[in-house]
């Protein structure tokens with residue numbers, strides 16, 4: 190079976206390519222490298238000892254997509270490609286809507302032209318907006334507070350409408366919680382450009398000496414220690430969730446929605462101590478005001494994925510921290526250091 194992985198050079202995409210190749214799938218990647226490196230592809234091949242087909246192309250280029258679907262016999266698509274920085278999406282809404290929405294529309298159009306009707310889509314816990322209670326179930330109300338979140342909500346709707354119009358489509362909407370960690374080899378991992386927005390890459394850059402201290406955004410939330418609580422999930426567990434989704438969708442049209450999280454919540458200060466323990470490095474921090482738009486607590490009810498996909502996250506917080514640290518320590522400048 191050949192799987193087209195859009196955004197396959199990115200953080201979650203590269204880890205998913207490793208697991209796909211390990212399980213014997215043929216992998217075709219399309220990525221414009223706007224937020225990633227070709228080196229990630231080479232490392233995926235090194236880790237697995239297998240090769241994949243890589244197209245450095247933009248989803249906004251329909252002729253390029255046409256060419257890929259004509260040349261490759263694709264059975265299903267895992268669609269990661271997109272812009273993902275919440276703050277940037279507020280500053281650059283047109284770029285976010287254009288890239289994420291138009292890119293997906295063109296992808297789906299090319300899929301339809303070539304009779305490929307199986308898609309696994311990267312959605313996000315951000316679609317739950319400000320949940321009233323936790324743990325968060327898939328049937329909770331949906332909302333968005335920024336353009337990035339709106340693109341995820343809109344794309345969930347667009348893919349659902351596609352199935353309504355043509356019930357041969359099989360659509361898996363996977364709502365990720367907070368992916369962290371890296372492949373245990375330390376050869377691939379998250380490589381943010383500039384100063385990281387997200388907690389774990391910020392912590393690892395403090396540990397390696399690139400940033401002086403962590404800013405903890407708020408210690409006055411209604412949580413056990415006052416800092417924000419999230420459901421951190423190891424990126425390899427997340428990658429394996431995609432393979433379960435592919436297996437379950439085979440021959441079963443419909444739209445299915447799953448949370449991919451662990452069901453456990455950890456605070457920012459929990460993360461600091463877990464990371465210090467795993468790395469042996471002190472993480473100095475300063476308490477700062479709350480970050481606008483943040484919520485106090487967010488964690489998944491992962492029961493539906495456990496029951497229907499037969500998937501649960503296996504890797505604990507210690508392993509997430511150890512693997513994030515191995516990647517950062519071995520690659521202090523990410524993929525840019527070779």
Ligand code: NAD
Pocket residue numbers: 195196197198199200201202219220221222223224225226246247248249268269270271272273288292311312313314365366367368
């Ligand atoms: P990433 O930026 O590392 O990977 C996305 C990849 O898509 C990059 O390699 C980028 O170059 C590529 N890309 C972007 N626009 C493209 C286009 N027009 N054409 C071709 N390639 C394009 O991000 P990630 O963390 O791996 O996230 C993957 C997906 O998961 C995204 O859709 C993101 O919104 C979603 N998601 C991520 C998180 C997270 O915290 N990392 C959480 C929830 C959902």
Ligand code: WQD
Pocket residue numbers: 273275312313314315366367368386387388389391403404405406407416417418419457480483
């Ligand atoms: C986690 C916690 C921060 C950085 C984002 C997106 C979400 C999804 C995952 C894509 C919060 C605190 C952070 C720092 C801090 N992405 N923090 N200092 O905000 O839960 O989710 O990424 O879909 O849509 O919004 O993740 O890692 O930014 O923050 O104190 O320097 O760490 O306040 O409590 P978040 P995060």
